[in-house]
Amino acid sequence: MEVSGTMRAVRITGHGGPDRLESVEVAVPVPRDGEVLVRVGAVALNNTDLWTREGSYGRPGAPDALSGWRGPIDFPRIQGADVTGRVAAVGPDAEERLVGRRVLVDPAIYDAGGPDANPVGLMGSERDGGYAEYVTVPVERVHDVTESPLTDDQLAALPIAYGTALGMIERGGVGEGETVVVSGASGGVGLALVQLARERGARVLAISSGSKVGSVREAGAHHVVDRAQDIIEQIRGVAPEGVDVVLDVVAGDLLGEGLPLLREAGRWVVAGALGGYDVKLDVRRLYLHNARIIGSAMHTPRHFDLLVELARRAGIQPVVAATFPLEQAARAQEELGRREHVGKIVMHP
Template sequence: MTKSDVMRAVRITRHGGPEVLESVRVPVPVPGAGEVLVRVGAVALNNTDLWTREGAYGRPDDPQARSGWRGPVDFPRIQGADVAGHVVAVGAGVDEVLVGRRVVIDPALYDGDGPDAHPVGLMGSERDGGYAEYVTAPAKQAHDVTGSALTDDQLATLPTAYGTALGMIERGRLRKGETALVSGASGGVGIALVQIARARGARVVAISSGTKIAAVREAGAHEVVDRAGDVVGQLRAAAPEGIDVALDVVAGELVGDGLPLLREGGRWVIAGALGGYGVAFDVRRLYLHNAQVIGSAMHTPAHFDLLMDLARQAAVQPVIAAAFPLEQAARAQEELARRGHVGKIVMHP
């Protein structure tokens, strides 16, 4: 492979709707020192793709500002955080034994080298991602899953959705025998939360709606309440002794309404704001019951190592809702935004 080689990619040069996604031919990236070059087998879509494209993250000093995940996006930017594929080349200082290995890339940019480092950036936002035929990544974040029974499509769904889910479960200290509430249970993170919490031996009470309820039950939820009805009333009936850990990607009014459902010492973990980022709750429900509200953004390196162990064992079975060719990235993102699916949407370069 030479520097003159080109590849197909989809990138954005500004914030906006699906129309800002450009299908282009660009040079194949060259792996730097400590990096690998991966031929993308599959790339999964996430809400972060939509929000980065729209600039919907806001800034601490201006919640309405157009911004990427952790600040202004350096355009042009190739989107796509979640990649499964094969290593085809390595940079200086990287063992060539990696060439040919099947890998999943940890897409986080961390604030340090330790196992508990915090993610402060994301592939597809703060560096180029996998909406392309090839992508580079730090070699230490290309995890060898060569022996996994999961398909490339399934492996590609893991980094952001399952990484976020596992980060929430770890930060919420969910234990066997506890009752977990999962909001937004039919989405990518929601299905991951249901599957991992069930595998941990928790009793899972999920919130979903309509035709998706059966699929959420099939994923492992013990009880599913319909968000179109009286959610709090249904939750009280489904978990009369209360909730130990809420795993919440919805936020909004659910936080204020749901906090009184927590048991003593309960934990409410938030990793999304599909229901709105403006939250109000009775603070007495927090301090009088030794409860905690915990923010959770993605995963740590230690969490991702645990996730890759699950991948190698095929201990979770990601649900694929649809697959699109790379050239239909705009259509794929529109499908994601409609939220009519259960599981994950992937693309094939």
């Protein structure tokens, strides 16, 4: 089966503001050997979309250099890493039985085969993504979720946010009964961390504020710390014995000031820098207490397999904050950038 003709897509023409997004008609991509063509049912937005468009990732030795997720980007680039849809066609060597199956796409590009490979690229940055009616995907990166009771919008909310969160939880070794702090708890990754850590049986202390507190509690937080007040003192008040793990997408001053909160052999897992990437800390609090600072960029194939199993049995319930048509991608990204929502923003081609 082949799909031909043109499709609607939204792509970035260079690094910059929302004006760099352009809506175009382009040829439907043709799946090559080892690929399938997915008709996009829903695509979710992530901070990665904003930072890739802005070129905010920097490069080794040049933190202020304009860069995509892992380096220079070939423009124009169709954005969008969070994709669910149905297989519309397969490449020459892929199995026809996949056609028509509802799939969840693992957006990572890995450095090797095997279940513990590291992500070194991303759909929407290092290859075209799902801000389009169709997208080609390596066949090993599509996972059949036809029978999942989750909606397409909920499934699209999973790959980056929940994949990143699950990677953090796995790398941090979060276990039942441990006390866990989640920063940025009302964002996509933060809310996923709250749900997944609670599902693991951890005691969850979430950092949030204002009108979002109720939603964070509803997601499973045992206690919510107000980020508008002294965060460190509030956590000490709730967990005077210290915490086992911090799952952090903020970094900045929180990391430097909060490191003494860790118990002996505690773990601080970092997967973002919303509060700033230039961190100052007392390294004595690190080595004298056998603490670990762990970097976590997304997930491995093994982590994503765990996520797919949760999706198939609806073991988690992603929160969808708003939906937009594809043509309003710039407006959707601006809404994401305001950070006034709780959950995920999703677009429909």
